[in-house]
Amino acid sequence: MKTQKIAFVTGKGGTGKSMVALSMAYHQAVLGKKTLLVELAESSFFQFLTDKIQLDFAPQEVKSNLYVSRWDGATCLRDYFLHLVRSETLLKIIFDNPFMKTLVDVGPSLSELAIVGKITSGAREIGPQMDFDLIVIDAYATGHMLALIRAPFGIAEAVKIGPMATQCRDIIKTLRDKEVTSYYIVTIPEELAITESIELWNALNLEIGVIPKFICNKLVMPPITKTELIELSREPIGEGASGFIKFILDKVEFQAVQLEKIKDLAGPVVEIPHFLTAKSTDLVDKMSWYLKI
């Protein structure tokens, strides 16, 4: 069996990372890879893909080869416990207890560990197995993403012996294996988003030792070159028109400065235009062309 690949898609809120994750998964599915898109959220963003099925923990096929699933700490932990104890009755005793709910909510990093354990379970061949070539994770935004990835490191340090410690070390190995796991940081060409993305890149790189790739979304890409724009801006035209040209020119220049910062750090960046379309389904189609990763 081929190793199940993992792609984490993260980024600051408002950068469009969920749409990027979907488009990426969609593209891989079209290429024939059996792909699972996982959303880590309390309510489903991808529900718009289907009005027939309620999207939840169990993977559901929404397009040929493309499956969607929504995970949180409690469901992942439950899934893993069931695999171990193999008894619904015992499972009920554990999870119907208010203790378990709270434990998952606040129990230090347990929720994150359960999720990252589930994500890597295919690659590690541990726990309940799912038959996919690729898992694309629409992961949390910056800070929470770091908490997710840090969980196995933190617990491995706090608990040195026992099955949990062994598993944590195993998870860490998978998270660091560049043949298996890749990381994408979605950003937009704005000062704050770029700064935060760079910090996230550095944290992932220094702490985990991985090399994330940047995807810059919502770039204003006019149909003419910058030189042509400058020429146009010098022509005597109506006030409104020149206002528009100046607006676009400013944008293009400002974006270039922002892009340069992440290129300096991580090399080539995947650039996605700001699509002037409102429909989410059109957007996926258009966006996936830019995500041939």
Place this chain on the structure above:
Amino acid sequence: MDEILKKYKVIICAGSGGVGKTTIAAALAVRAAESGMNVLVLTIDPSRRLATSLGISKDIDQDVFVPQQKFKGKLYAAVLNSKKTFDDFVMRCATNPEVAKKFMKNRLYIQMSTKLSGSQEFTAMERLYSSFESAKYDLIILDTPPTKHAVDFLRAPQKLNAMFTQSMSQWLIGAQEKSKSFFSRFLGPSQVFRILAKVTGAQFVDELVDFFQNIQAWQEKVGQRTIDVHRLLTSEKTGFVLISSFDSNKIEEAKYFYKEIQRDGHHLAGVIINRSLPVWGRTEKEGPSKLANYYEEFVKYYSERENSFVEFQRSVAPGTSFVRIPDFNQDVSGLESLTEISHLLVGGRA
């Protein structure tokens, strides 16, 4: 907007991620200081340049008098230091500071505090409340943590309180007591522990029990604080300013948030739509030849949002102020550009 600044003691800038909350919060504070108030703006994650121009940093835990200001009033600013705020809170809760200090070295505490303070909702509320209690300011403006949904921020204190008040802590601690009657009455706990120990290892379970025994001490204090904060947030003293960008998803989100805060008894003071299309886009009909199609697409894109925005404006209670801030195409960080924005906030068209 000027009236709002006078009317409330606390203004909470809410909105989902990436809409420019921090900048707007700072601009509102600048305006308040200009009109002669003593104002504090509590920021969560300012851009480096904004932090520099306000003279604040994560390492300074105090309210800072913003340098080089020439306002009638006084402008103070601070960055939320979550770890510090959380530790302070734990120290204040503890009956015995020695025990608290020891507990703070507990590895699970460190992890939990990182998680709780990392989520920032609790610490932002705590910091807001202690600043409010100090009664040093005419107005406090709070920038809220970046949440996926604006509502998450409001739900956080209840969530935290639930964690302490649910019978869980007592239940867990009770389970460790060597009382036979306890085990005979409840079959659950020992089962849960056995399975948990099987999955995680006995060492982890021990650490866990120790941890929960310790945090039980905060239960009452956290509960009281939650009630106090809730009372402040629903009182006439607190107004919410909803910030949204000119994007259909964000406007939908804003509508939802509006419903939620109405339901929870909060007061919506105003709505600010950030990064709308500059005025030329709405008035000029013709674009330049080479860009004509692109221009049309652009205008169409924005006018679709315009419709959804107008619909939202109609649905909101009359008297709520609506302001638009155009897309500036640049980073706003200096006191001067903040002042410029603050003037737009006051005189801006709706």
